[in-house]
Amino acid sequence: MKHLLTTLFLALTVLCGAFAQTRIDGTVTDAQGPLVGVNVFVVGTLDGGITDTLGRFSFVTGRTGEQTLRAVLLGYEEYETTADAASFTNMEIRLREKAASLDEVVVTASTYSLGKSNQIKTMDALDVVMSGNSCGDLVAALQVLPGTTVVGENGKLYVRGGESEECQTFVNGMHVLVPYSTNVEGQGQRGRFSPFLFKGMSFSLGGYGGEYGQALSSVLPMETTDVASSDKLGVSASLLDWNLGGTKAFRQSSLSFNAALTDLGLYTKLFPDRCDWTRPYRKLSGEAQYKLELGPNSVLKTYAGYDWTSVGMRTEGRSLSMDEHNVYANATLHTQLGAGCTLFAGVAESFVLSDIDDALAAGDRYHNTRNEVHLKAELGKRFTPQFKLSAGVEDYLRGSGKRYNETGYDLKYHLLAAHVDAQLRIVPRLFLNVSARGERLSYNREWLLMPRATLSFVPNTRFQASVMAGRYSQTPEDDYIARGQYRLRQSTADHLIFSMQYATARTLIRFEPYYKWYHHLPLLSDGVYTADGYGYSRGFDVYLEDSSLRNLTVTAAYSFNDSKRLYLDYASPRTPEYASRHNLRLTAKYALGKFIVGLAETYASGREYAAGKTPFYNSLDANVTWLAHPKVIVYASLNNLLGRTNVYRINPDGTQVGATRDRFFYIGIFVSLKNNKAYDISNF
Amino acid sequence: MTSRIFNFRLVAVVLTVFATLSLGHAQDIPVGALIGQSLSKLQQDSSPEAFQNCVAELKRIDAMAPGSAAPKYYIALQSLNFAVTNPHAEQTEGLISEAEQAIAQLEEIKEADHSDLCTLKGFLYMVRIVQDPAKNGQRYYLDVMNYYEKALKLNPDNALASQLQEKFFEGMRAQ
Numbered sequence: 001m002k003h004l005l006t007t008l009f010l011a012l013t014v015l016c017g018a019f020a021q022t023r024i025d026g027t028v029t030d031a032q033g034p035l036v037g038v039n040v041f042v043v044g045t046l047d048g049g050i051t052d053t054l055g056r057f058s059f060v061t062g063r064t065g066e067q068t069l070r071a072v073l074l075g076y077e078e079y080e081t082t083a084d085a086a087s088f089t090n091m092e093i094r095l096r097e098k099a100a101s102l103d104e105v106v107v108t109a110s111t112y113s114l115g116k117s118n119q120i121k122t123m124d125a126l127d128v129v130m131s132g133n134s135c136g137d138l139v140a141a142l143q144v145l146p147g148t149t150v151v152g153e154n155g156k157l158y159v160r161g162g163e164s165e166e167c168q169t170f171v172n173g174m175h176v177l178v179p180y181s182t183n184v185e186g187q188g189q190r191g192r193f194s195p196f197l198f199k200g201m202s203f204s205l206g207g208y209g210g211e212y213g214q215a216l217s218s219v220l221p222m223e224t225t226d227v228a229s230s231d232k233l234g235v236s237a238s239l240l241d242w243n244l245g246g247t248k249a250f251r252q253s254s255l256s257f258n259a260a261l262t263d264l265g266l267y268t269k270l271f272p273d274r275c276d277w278t279r280p281y282r283k284l285s286g287e288a289q290y291k292l293e294l295g296p297n298s299v300l301k302t303y304a305g306y307d308w309t310s311v312g313m314r315t316e317g318r319s320l321s322m323d324e325h326n327v328y329a330n331a332t333l334h335t336q337l338g339a340g341c342t343l344f345a346g347v348a349e350s351f352v353l354s355d356i357d358d359a360l361a362a363g364d365r366y367h368n369t370r371n372e373v374h375l376k377a378e379l380g381k382r383f384t385p386q387f388k389l390s391a392g393v394e395d396y397l398r399g400s401g402k403r404y405n406e407t408g409y410d411l412k413y414h415l416l417a418a419h420v421d422a423q424l425r426i427v428p429r430l431f432l433n434v435s436a437r438g439e440r441l442s443y444n445r446e447w448l449l450m451p452r453a454t455l456s457f458v459p460n461t462r463f464q465a466s467v468m469a470g471r472y473s474q475t476p477e478d479d480y481i482a483r484g485q486y487r488l489r490q491s492t493a494d495h496l497i498f499s500m501q502y503a504t505a506r507t508l509i510r511f512e513p514y515y516k517w518y519h520h521l522p523l524l525s526d527g528v529y530t531a532d533g534y535g536y537s538r539g540f541d542v543y544l545e546d547s548s549l550r551n552l553t554v555t556a557a558y559s560f561n562d563s564k565r566l567y568l569d570y571a572s573p574r575t576p577e578y579a580s581r582h583n584l585r586l587t588a589k590y591a592l593g594k595f596i597v598g599l600a601e602t603y604a605s606g607r608e609y610a611a612g613k614t615p616f617y618n619s620l621d622a623n624v625t626w627l628a629h630p631k632v633i634v635y636a637s638l639n640n641l642l643g644r645t646n647v648y649r650i651n652p653d654g655t656q657v658g659a660t661r662d663r664f665f666y667i668g669i670f671v672s673l674k675n676n677k678a679y680d681i682s683n684f
Numbered sequence: 685m686t687s688r689i690f691n692f693r694l695v696a697v698v699l700t701v702f703a704t705l706s707l708g709h710a711q712d713i714p715v716g717a718l719i720g721q722s723l724s725k726l727q728q729d730s731s732p733e734a735f736q737n738c739v740a741e742l743k744r745i746d747a748m749a750p751g752s753a754a755p756k757y758y759i760a761l762q763s764l765n766f767a768v769t770n771p772h773a774e775q776t777e778g779l780i781s782e783a784e785q786a787i788a789q790l791e792e793i794k795e796a797d798h799s800d801l802c803t804l805k806g807f808l809y810m811v812r813i814v815q816d817p818a819k820n821g822q823r824y825y826l827d828v829m830n831y832y833e834k835a836l837k838l839n840p841d842n843a844l845a846s847q848l849q850e851k852f853f854e855g856m857r858a859q
Binding site: 037039041043044045046048049050070072074075226229230249251296547550551553591 | 718721722736737740741743744745747748775778781782785798818819830833834837
């Protein structure tokens with residue numbers, strides 16, 4: 001009897017449950033038609049279903065009475081309705097596409113992000129090393145991008161018709177006074193930082209926000225890697241450089257060191273060039289980093305680096321001898337304070353000392369010291385997903401001393417700056433970044449206020465178009481300030497840039513016309529520099545990157561530039577010597593098993609000098625990387641395969657100055673001695 | 685990277701087992717029980733449809749407890765689990781986006797376990813490698829390893845991170 005009652009009770013329960021069940025069904029569409037994969041469910045229960053290819057859903061729920069039904073699909077606004085469960089039949093739900101928030105949109109106009117960008121890496125340190133003509137030089141690798149110009153005699157970055165000094169480098173947000181290692185005139189200079197230091201960089205060719213100043217044309221902000229999670233030790237060797245680096249990882253911090261020696265003595269003996277060296281190029285570098293995670297959202301990063309460079313050569317009847325000491329150190333703290341607030345504080349010190357004997361004539365002596373302390377603090381807050389604001393202050397304290405024989409100068413000044421940046425989504429798909437930067441220069445008490453704005457239309461994840469406009473400033477070089485009787489005002493440049501980009505997972509196409517107006521450039525007049533110089537630079541850049549074919553990545557970059565300026569000792573406005581009207585770079589990288597083969601072609605039209613125009617520049621470069629062993633990588637490259645003798649300059653007497661060697665061969669081996677990661681040649 | 689490194693059918697099973705085993709750590713018992721119920725269905729049926737239904741159910745559980753870390757963790761884990769076993773399926777990119785969103789939401793939750801977060805991030809890059817070993821292997825390899833190392837540094841008993849890292853080492857040794 002007891003058993004029977006139990007069975008009856010259970011049967012009744014099941015029956016009641018069955019009667020209480022309500023069927024919910026309908027379709028989900030958007031403006032284009034049915035939506036597949038929409039999760040439709042009764043809130044507070046597991047009762048729900050997923051739409052099929054026709055947008056249909058159907059499920060039963062045990063809930064009755066007033067219930068809330070929700071439909072969710074990534075990228076769409078949530079749909080929610082509350083009513084009697086019995087009424088949820090034959091529903092026709094229409095979802096609206098969700099407008100991206102500020103955090104979801106990365107405006108790429110005029111900027112090339114290398115390293116991690118929006119969670120997708122476009123180029124990392126190994127890519128830099130394997131870049132066709134870079135020989136591991138970060139600056140050379142960046143020159144495959146549009147907007148840059150090949151200036152072979154110094155190898156520095158020249159952007160969109162601007163001087164190399166107009167492109168400024170920042171490490172973790174802090175300014176670097178001299179980002180290049182030095183060399184004698186006519187010899188290419190390399191960037192002084194190893195690509196392995198950084199996890200990401202954003203090379204901006206103009207139109208940047210208020211945070212960055214003291215750069216007329218472009219900025220190169222780079223961010224060092226995070227706290228290392230494991231110990232590393234490695235060595236590398238080539239015909240011209242030797243390197244030892246390591247990292248010790250602690251629970252919440254890591255300490256790294258790196259030492260490198262570059263000596264062209266052996267290389268020059270094996271492959272003589274057209275120079276008469278008295279002392280081969282030598283550079284000894286040491287670097288150290290300490291990084292500490294103060295909490296899950298707070299990082300302290302410190303870096304210190306020292307380079308000593310020495311070189312001597314006989315040229316034009318004199319025996320030039322040069323030594324340079326370059327010190328750079330910085331410390332930064334980045335922390336998230338909660339409630340969408342971030343705080344950044346940093347300090348950086350740059351010190352460069354140069355001594356040159358027989359610099360311009362036999363028996364002369366040149367001595368120069370340059371020093372800069374950069375202090376910076378910034379506070380940011382995300383108020384809503386549609387509105388972010390940041391504000392900061394910074395101070396550049398600069399000093400320099402120069403002696404050439406018995407003449408020279410000592411210079412000290414500081415530049416105080418403040419900026420405010422606001423990012424907002426005006427309406428869905430339309431974003432505005434507006435900023436203002438104010439600067440006060442101490443030696444002439446000049447104030448400058450510079451508004452900047454970027455308006456971007458981002459209709460979907462593939463396409464974006466932006467227009468950027470703003471004013472930028474830069475103090476003249478120390479020599480000009482001194483010879484301008486400490487009255488020379490800052491040079492300014494007004495940028496107007498239009499950018500269009502189409503990007504898919506495997507293809508990127510970008511087109512950017514631009515116009516820059518220069519004002520107050522230093523101009524020599526009666527032996528004194530004035531701020532009466534001016535000029536313009538206009539043109540367009542086109543960039544294509546594609547990896548549709550398996551194992552093959554190709555890039556093509558073309559830049560047209562038309563620039564003229566009246567500055568320095570120019571008698572009338574003309575195209576500056578460093579500017580080429582047409583620049584073309586083509587690269588291809590193909591992975592073949594354990595080999596990666598790269599090719600790069602660089603073309604630049606001739607450059608105009610007072611005494612004539614140089615022939616066009618052309619270089620076809622090749623490299624191969626062999627992943628010989630998980631702990632050993634071998635890399636070899638040959639620049640200028642065709643052996644063309646490129647001409648860089650035409651002297652006033654008509655003589656041509658070109659590369660000291662037509663081809664450059666490099667072979668190096670990278671070995672990890674203590675590292676649990678294969679093919680990781682980054683030990684620092 | 686070669687594709688044979690990534691025999692992820694095995695990993696998928698391991699993940700499911702780990703996911704079920706780690707339910708005891710769920711912060712919210714009723715939510716934990718519901719997650720367990722949802723995940724247990726995968727042990728009977730590990731078809732793509734079952735994974736999709738599981739992720740959908742986990743999102744419903746997340747809607748019940750929006751401040752809880754556990755549903756978000758499992759949404760990310762199961763989405764990646766689906767993606768790693770079906771790297772080129774029609775639904776994969778959508779589920780990877782789900783995983784990215786869940787990871788971003790987890791980062792906003794103070795109580796979220798940072799070791800688990802690092803494991804998920806490492807797994808996300810691992811999925812990208814599985815999708816295109818030739819292109820992404822070289823690019824994301826170090827990220828995968830660094831995240832697993834960090835996960836284990838924060839919690840040496842993180843069995844999932846340990847297992848995934850071991851799979852990665854195996855892959856490297858097999859090359």
